[in-house]
Amino acid sequence: MNSCETIRTQLGMLLYGELSFDEEEMVDAHLEGCAKCRAALERERELHKAFDQLEIEPPASVLWDARQSLQQRIAAEHARPGQFSKGSGWWDQFVDALMLRPAGGTGWLKLAGALALLTVGYMGARLAPDLGLGTVGMSVADPGAQRVRSVEPGANGAIQIVLDETRQRVVSGDLDDQNIRVLLLSAAKDPSDPGLRYETVGILNDRAQTADVRDTLIYALQHDENAGVRLKAMDGLRPFVQHPEVRKALAGVLLSDGNPGMRTQAIDLLTQGVGEGSGNAPGNTLDRDVIGTLQELMNRENNAYVRQRGERVLQLVNASRDTY
């Protein structure tokens, strides 16, 4: 018979699933006949739950910042000899984009205030490798992005190469210019470059009072694969949280966005004012749809922090955790 003292030293490891088969058998057998050790196991569970409270989930914006800084440092490394000399993927495109943008980090499109500058057709282009060796008689147009469409052996050992060229063109105008607006609305959905989408959504946020911009922000909030872009779109929609279509989109985020930081922000926006109790407005009411959404969230949420936030709001508005 194992002593209670021996068994209790094993309870933590039991909860972590780190006991061997024999050890677990021994502990289980003891627990069946010992109420005090079962109570000790419950206390151990409570202790583990308490530890869980301290877990930090990095907000999407912090991850986004980290990725951007890393990209910049990799770009600097990239310039060093001996590092990844070939390739034209995501990193190269980022490096290429950096070369086009003024130094100084974020907000390149904002530099001219309300004046937007957009480089058309460059971002998604794949630059052809440097053809500087033995390209006699060949004009490599510059500036211009190129892509080899086809190659064909010709007569006398010559090779015929068909190049697609995408030339840069600079368009400028303010945010109320319809042409600029159309380009920005398109850039906000460009699947090839999250950095471009992030900057574009940031600019569009200043015009979220217009329906077409708001629709684009809602689209980004619901569909963009990058959490940083989704978060940026949510910022832009913040002043319009009372609009039904915005509330519907936020409810969708709450129930289906995979990022806990996004879900937390959605709770904040949908429950603005709840529990603040300022002046004569106690702020303890919430529309029925939001309560229903929160209750549904409680049924499926795995993240402890998001759950606690949701539960707290439901508690403040005297709603149960269960669905009607």
Place this chain on the structure above:
Amino acid sequence: MAQKAGFQTDEKALIRAAQEGDQDAFGQLVRAYDQSVLRLAMNLMRSTEDAQDVYQEAFLRVYRNLNSFRFDCSFHTWLYRIVTNLCLDQMRKRKVRKEESSQVEGSDGLVDRMDTVQESRPEGDPMRSMFAGELRERIEKALGELTARERMVFELRHYQGLKLRNIGEILGTTEEAAKNCLFRATQKMRVALGDFV
């Protein structure tokens, strides 16, 4: 299982491609792991700035040394070795400097520095109090009193969910030693929390 095996095959291909200079493959490798690396660093360092430093340095080391990776262990283990070494160095430096309260002086008195990590939210957030309670303070304090290695093993097991065998591999020790370390850590935490839980 088949899915995991598939991922490992894909990952091997990605690593090989990255070693040959395919930067898109390198980007995919970063994106596959960087969220968990940042989470680990934030939970250990309890400071966004320090966690960002660890993140940057870790992936730069991966970038510079990927060609020396020979598949003797999993990429995850190799990456986590780099991250945990960086964190351990930082944590030991802090101990020497006798840092580091999780609280800093703010305009409204002492403020928990991790509160600044959360996204901006409405004033008077009703949930904030949930995380500023005595229990949280006690656990924070107890965590701060663990040795760097105990803290690391506890973090990797409790918050990252890694098995002790894997933790031992990452930290260059045996499963048994990692188990003893975890046991000491939880025992110290239990004592520090007293009858609070």
